Amino acid sequence: xxxxxxxxxxxxxxxxxxxxxxxxxxxxxxxxxxxxxxxxxxxxxxxxxxxxxxxxxxxxxxxxxxxxxxxxxxxxxxxxxxxxxxxxxxxxxxxxxxxxxxxxxxxxxxxxxxxxxxxxxxxxxxxxxxxxxxxxxxxxxxxxxxxxxxxxxxxxxxxxxxxxxxxxxxxxxxxxxxxx
Amino acid sequence: xxxxxxxxxxxxxxxxxxxxxxxxxxxxxxxxxxxxxxxxxxxxxxxxxxxxxxxxxxxxxxxxxxxxxxxxxxxxxxxxxxxxxxxxxxxxxxxxxxxxxxxxxxxxxxxxxxxxxxxxxxxxxxxxxxxxxxxxxxxxxxxxxxxxxxxxxxxxxxxxxxxxxxxxxxxxxxxxxxxxxxxxxxxxxxxxxxxxxxxxxxxxxxxxxxxxxxxxxxxxxxxxxxxxxxxxxxxxxxxxxxxxxxxxxxxxxxxxxxxxxxxxxxxxxxxxxxxxxxxxxxxxxxxxxxxxxxxxxxxxxxxxxxxxxxxxxxxxxxxxxxxxxxxxxxxxxxxxxxxxxxxxxxxxxxxxxxxxxxxxxxxxxxxxxxxxxxxxxxxxxxxxxxxxxxxxxxxxxxxxxxxxxxxxxxxxxxxxxxxxxxxxxxxxxxxxxxxxxxxxxxxxxxxxxxxxxxxxxxxxxxxx
Numbered sequence: 001x002x003x004x005x006x007x008x009x010x011x012x013x014x015x016x017x018x019x020x021x022x023x024x025x026x027x028x029x030x031x032x033x034x035x036x037x038x039x040x041x042x043x044x045x046x047x048x049x050x051x052x053x054x055x056x057x058x059x060x061x062x063x064x065x066x067x068x069x070x071x072x073x074x075x076x077x078x079x080x081x082x083x084x085x086x087x088x089x090x091x092x093x094x095x096x097x098x099x100x101x102x103x104x105x106x107x108x109x110x111x112x113x114x115x116x117x118x119x120x121x122x123x124x125x126x127x128x129x130x131x132x133x134x135x136x137x138x139x140x141x142x143x144x145x146x147x148x149x150x151x152x153x154x155x156x157x158x159x160x161x162x163x164x165x166x167x168x169x170x171x172x173x174x175x176x177x178x179x180x
Numbered sequence: 181x182x183x184x185x186x187x188x189x190x191x192x193x194x195x196x197x198x199x200x201x202x203x204x205x206x207x208x209x210x211x212x213x214x215x216x217x218x219x220x221x222x223x224x225x226x227x228x229x230x231x232x233x234x235x236x237x238x239x240x241x242x243x244x245x246x247x248x249x250x251x252x253x254x255x256x257x258x259x260x261x262x263x264x265x266x267x268x269x270x271x272x273x274x275x276x277x278x279x280x281x282x283x284x285x286x287x288x289x290x291x292x293x294x295x296x297x298x299x300x301x302x303x304x305x306x307x308x309x310x311x312x313x314x315x316x317x318x319x320x321x322x323x324x325x326x327x328x329x330x331x332x333x334x335x336x337x338x339x340x341x342x343x344x345x346x347x348x349x350x351x352x353x354x355x356x357x358x359x360x361x362x363x364x365x366x367x368x369x370x371x372x373x374x375x376x377x378x379x380x381x382x383x384x385x386x387x388x389x390x391x392x393x394x395x396x397x398x399x400x401x402x403x404x405x406x407x408x409x410x411x412x413x414x415x416x417x418x419x420x421x422x423x424x425x426x427x428x429x430x431x432x433x434x435x436x437x438x439x440x441x442x443x444x445x446x447x448x449x450x451x452x453x454x455x456x457x458x459x460x461x462x463x464x465x466x467x468x469x470x471x472x473x474x475x476x477x478x479x480x481x482x483x484x485x486x487x488x489x490x491x492x493x494x495x496x497x498x499x500x501x502x503x504x505x506x507x508x509x510x511x512x513x514x515x516x517x518x519x520x521x522x523x524x525x526x527x528x529x530x531x532x533x534x535x536x537x538x539x540x541x542x543x544x545x546x547x548x549x550x551x552x553x554x555x556x557x558x559x560x561x562x563x564x565x566x567x568x569x570x571x572x573x574x575x576x577x578x579x580x581x582x583x584x585x586x587x588x589x590x591x592x593x594x595x596x597x598x599x600x601x602x603x604x605x606x607x608x609x610x611x612x613x614x615x616x617x618x619x620x621x622x623x624x625x626x627x628x629x630x631x632x633x634x635x636x637x638x639x640x641x642x643x644x
Contacts, residue, residue: 018635025401038401041207041376042631048405058409062417073353076333080341089345099345102428106353109421113361113414117368120410124403127395134398140379142399143372145207145631 009132009180010036010152011163012139013172018044021147024170025050028151031166035155039133039148041141061119062112069111073104135179150178200295201633202477210478210630214623215380217473223620226472231616237609244602245320253323255599262582262594267321269574270604272429273457274314274611275355276450276570279422280458281307282362285369286418289411294636295486297629298478301373302469302619303462304366309614310461311359313607318351320603347431354428361421365414368407371397372628426451433577439520440581443508449501456494456540457570459487463563465615467556469624478625485553491566492547498573499541516586528593529580532572539569 015021018040025038029052038051074097081087082094121127133139133150142148149172151163167175201210248255258265281303288296319328331352333342342349374394381387397403430447463484470479509521524533543565546552553559584591618624 039399040401040404041211041399042372042628042635043404043408044401044635047401051401053402053405056406056409058406059413062410062413077344080333081344085339085341089343092345096345102347102350102424102431103344103353105424106350106357106421109417109424110357110360113364113417116410116413116417117364120368120406121395123406124400126397126403129396131396131398139398143376143379143397144211 007180008153008160009135009178010150010154010158011160011167012133012136012148012150012176012178013167013170014138014174014176015147015149015172018047018147020171021149022047022050024149024172027170028149028166032157033151033155035152035158037150037152039139039142039150041143041145041147044147057123058116058119062116065115066108066112069107069109070104072111073107074100077103132178132180136176138174138176146173200298200480200482201630201637202480205477205634205637207631207634210634211376211380211627213475213478214625214627214630215377217475218377218620218623219381219386224472226468227616227620230468231613234609234612234616237605238613239609240602241606241609244599244606245316247599248320248603249325253321255597257594257596257600259592259594261585261590261592262579264321264578264582265594266575266596266600266604267317269571269578270607271314271317271321272450272574272578273571274310274317274607275429276426276454276457276574277461277567278307278310278314278358278362278458279426279451279454280462281305281310282358282365282418282422283455283458284462285365286415286422289415290419293486294633295483297633298475298480298625299462299466299483299487300629301366301369301622301626302465302615302624304362304369305615305618305622305624306458306461306465307362308359308366309611309618310458311355311362312614313611315355315359316607347428347435350428351432354425358421358425361414361418365418368411368414369626370622371395372399372407373623373626375399376627377623423451426454438581438585439514439516440505440524440577443505445501445504445508449498449504452494452497452501453570453573456491456498457567459491459494460563460566460570462487463491463559464567467560467563469619471556473619475625478630481554484556484559485550488547488553488559492544495540495544495547495566499544502537502541519584520581523584524576524580527580527584529576529583533576533580536569536572536576539565540573543569 013024015024021038021040022044025036025047028036029050034052036051038047040047077100078095081096081100086094088094133142133148136148138146139148149167149170151158151167153160157163164175256265256267258267281300284296284303285300285307288300319325322328331342331349342352371394374390375397378387378390378394381390427447427450430450433441434443434446436442466479466483466487470476506521509517512518524530543562546558546562552562579594583594
């Protein structure tokens with residue numbers, strides 16, 4: 001493994017066209033690799049599946065966030081209007097729930113939206129101040145016009161020479177070693 | 181037909197990407213074009229002059245607010261019964277302007293309208309600054325602005341809680357939620373583009389700043405998957421939110437018994453008016469932006485055409501709202517309701533009312549003509565006129581209704597003072613100053629979404 005030679009994060013292949021990257025990713029996945037990822041300047045249909053991404057947790061988290069928001073809002077209004085500070089205002093019932101709906105709605109949206117943002121960052125492990133892929137000089141084009149695929153040295157199937165030959169066979173522009 | 185000719189025809193016939201980008205765009209060309217606006221060192225002269233002008237108005241705003249805090253709301257023309265005057269007119273107007281940004285970025289995203297792509301980013305920025313401008317007015321119009329926080333629910337030594345049945349309290353939650361969601365939606369959309377800025381910026385200081393803002397975004401396929409889910413969910417949440425916000429602002433009025441306010445049509449009428457004036461503001465911003473920074477290849481005439489059609493459609497809803505107000509004044513059989521109509525059309529503010537009808541019912545019909553929708557100068561002038569019209573609408577709803585309600589002995593007449601005008605034009609100064617700074621510091625068109633559009637265009641070409 002990587003320990004034998006100089007330390008290595010992985011091998012990175014660079015592609016010019018998104019379709020080539022999707023095809024290559026599928027081949028890498030089918031070859032039995034698990035620790036690899038693709039890097040693209042915009043989201044590409046089918047690429048998530050090609051790198052073995054499972055269904056995201058985010059919708060469930062967002063739903064729970066919204067539910068907590070609704071309960072927080074209604075609980076806040078109910079407890080203050082009925083329990084802590086009951087005022088008879090124009091003979092309306094203390095628990096005048098229809099009037100509590102707008103704030104309940106707003107806080108549902110607020111909590112759900114913030115959950116969506118926080119869980120996206122958290123599950124993506126962002127912010128990440130350092131990542132080895134940025135050691136490849138060409139990688140700055142991953143945010144512009146090039147498509148990358150990186151097989152990580154952690155993968156049990158990883159072997160520097162064999163994996164390099166395998167990646168070369170997928171027709172990339174270039175294959176580079178990624179310093180850790 | 182040649183191969184190239186066939187490819188071009190395929191792109192032009194494709195319903196998704198038709199005419200949205202000028203031909204020959206690549207991933208790199210759109211990236212360069214958009215980042216160049218920010219990263220270029222020679223600021224266009226037009227930007228400098230514009231910034232000087234709007235900056236001056238911003239200073240007027242600061243002056244007017246300082247004097248207001250020193251002297252109190254007596255410097256305005258407000259009195260009893262017209263206690264809301266310009267401040268709340270401006271508030272409703274600014275909130276409305278923000279709504280088009282959310283409509284473009286969230287609702288059109290859900291409907292998969294590709295034409296939103298070139299205009300969503302600065303429309304979102306417009307939303308944020310418009311909401312910020314709006315959010316100041318409820319505080320400024322308080323006699324004791326330092327007690328503004330009393331409306332928030334917090335455990336206090338007085339043992340008091342807000343009155344949950346009041347739309348003004350709903351407003352606090354609606355506006356603050358809207359502001360927060362708009363900011364996070366905008367930032368999430370910006371994240372991949374901030375990474376592009378980080379990778380393209382040459383000076384080390386810029387690289388560091390954009391790098392910190394980009395939070396280490398590296399475009400991983402797994403990240404994109406979660407990103408897309410989160411972005412779509414945010415859009416799905418923002419869509420009902422935007423409708424609720426102006427509805428609640430409408431309820432501020434509908435809840436009260438004042439003739440001219442107390443009507444069930446108010447909430448939907450306010451939402452339609454909001455989108456209408458918001459699109460007008462998008463025109464006011466987009467037309468100079470594409471001209472000064474040469475973005476004609478990205479913000480095309482197709483975009484202008486679509487936006488003009490949305491503006492026309494919402495304008496017609498607004499016109500329907502006016503017709504319904506007139507009808508209800510007669511049909512209700514209420515003395516006060518019918519007097520309201522008479523007062524609007526022939527009372528002391530009649531000139532303002534007929535100006536409003538002229539703009540929002542008559543002039544807006546010009547948008548039926550394709551020649552008008554293709555003429556940028558006319559569209560630009562029209563967009564400014566429409567914003568004046570929508571401001572007048574808010575003014576008439578608030579001031580005219582309040583000035584003559586039930587008892588003639590309690591009537592009054594509102595005349596704006598110089599400070600009313602200073603704070604109105606000053607708030608525009610604030611808004612445009614922020615927009616000017618935004619355009620030169622952040623990518624004002626979503627780069628990664630335009631790249632997607634380039635990809636789709638390539639696919640359409642390949643299919644031919």
